[in-house]
Amino acid sequence: MSALLSFQNITKEFVDKRSGRSVRALAGLDLDIHEREFVCVLGPSGCGKSTLLAAAAGNDTVTSGHVRFDGQVVERQHHSRGMVFQVGAVFPWLTAFENVCYGPKIRGIDRKVYEPKAREVLAAVGLSDFADHYPRQLSGGMRQRVAIARCLANEPRLLLMDEPFGALDAQTRLTLQDLLLQVRESYDGTVLFVTHDVDEAILLGDRVVVMSPRPGRVVLDIPIELPRPRDSSVETSDAFVTIKRRLRDAIAHAD
Numbered sequence: 001m002s003a004l005l006s007f008q009n010i011t012k013e014f015v016d017k018r019s020g021r022s023v024r025a026l027a028g029l030d031l032d033i034h035e036r037e038f039v040c041v042l043g044p045s046g047c048g049k050s051t052l053l054a055a056a057a058g059n060d061t062v063t064s065g066h067v068r069f070d071g072q073v074v075e076r077q078h079h080s081r082g083m084v085f086q087v088g089a090v091f092p093w094l095t096a097f098e099n100v101c102y103g104p105k106i107r108g109i110d111r112k113v114y115e116p117k118a119r120e121v122l123a124a125v126g127l128s129d130f131a132d133h134y135p136r137q138l139s140g141g142m143r144q145r146v147a148i149a150r151c152l153a154n155e156p157r158l159l160l161m162d163e164p165f166g167a168l169d170a171q172t173r174l175t176l177q178d179l180l181l182q183v184r185e186s187y188d189g190t191v192l193f194v195t196h197d198v199d200e201a202i203l204l205g206d207r208v209v210v211m212s213p214r215p216g217r218v219v220l221d222i223p224i225e226l227p228r229p230r231d232s233s234v235e236t237s238d239a240f241v242t243i244k245r246r247l248r249d250a251i252a253h254a255d
């Protein structure tokens with residue numbers, strides 16, 4: 001089976017504007033992600049996780065190697081690859097509903113099509129009763145739900161999530177993890193999810209990938225064969241604890 005998203009021997013170098021020195025963020029990274037997989041990426045701070053997602057989204061180019069999506073080299077952004085950041089990218093002057101409608105609307109989709117879809121995804125993220133609220137009237141967790149709904153309204157084949165729950169308090173984070181597990185049951189796309197949280201990666205992922213410190217490359221890539229549907233109770237199982245130990249060990253010896 002060919003990969004939906006493929007990173008082929010990619011290298012990324014940035015030139016630091018102040019010092020003029022080049023910073024190698026990624027070096028010879030190979031990774032294939034297949035249709036419908038939920039792949040979590042773990043790695044130390046600065047190892048190039050966000051750089052990887054930006055390359056997949058088409059927000060930035062790579063220095064060498066190729067990023068392919070559905071066989072085509074990724075050259076620019078496209079609505080089929082949606083991105084959710086740590087702090088929800090939502091328009092403060094639009095209501096939750098208007099935010100969710102925004103993408104399909106500017107692409108010229110018929111209102112009769114995008115409005116019911118927007119209602120459906122707002123319901124999926126538990127915000128039906130807040131459709132007319134502006135972001136300032138919502139909590140951080142609710143704003144993040146809007147950001148997720150905005151992406152889902154575009155029906156992306158690939159959802160790129162860059163520490164989407166990293167800025168939330170612990171309880172809200174658990175709630176949104178559960179929500180994402182539920183959304184996953186109906187969303188038939190592919191997810192590439194960056195996190196610092198080992199528990200979160202195991203709970204959510206079909207596979208977990210560990211990156212080395214900068215310059216980042218893949219040092220471990222393991223399937224998570226815990227049954228689905230999952231909820232947080234899986235975290236006490238022996239299988240979960242064994243996987244967690246293996247991942248922690250890989251992160252500690254990733255150099």
Ligand SMILES: Nc1ncnc2c1ncn2[C@@H]1O[C@H](COP(=O)(O)OP(=O)(O)OP(=O)(O)O)[C@@H](O)[C@H]1O
Pocket residue numbers: 014015016017023024025043044045046047048049050051052214
């Ligand atoms: N625009 C840029 N200019 C110069 N260096 C950059 C730029 N963007 C990223 N870098 C550097 O590239 C490396 C990888 O950055 P990146 O943000 O991808 O790491 P990360 O793994 O996502 O980090 P974190 O876990 O802290 O979010 C870091 O050393 C960073 O300082």
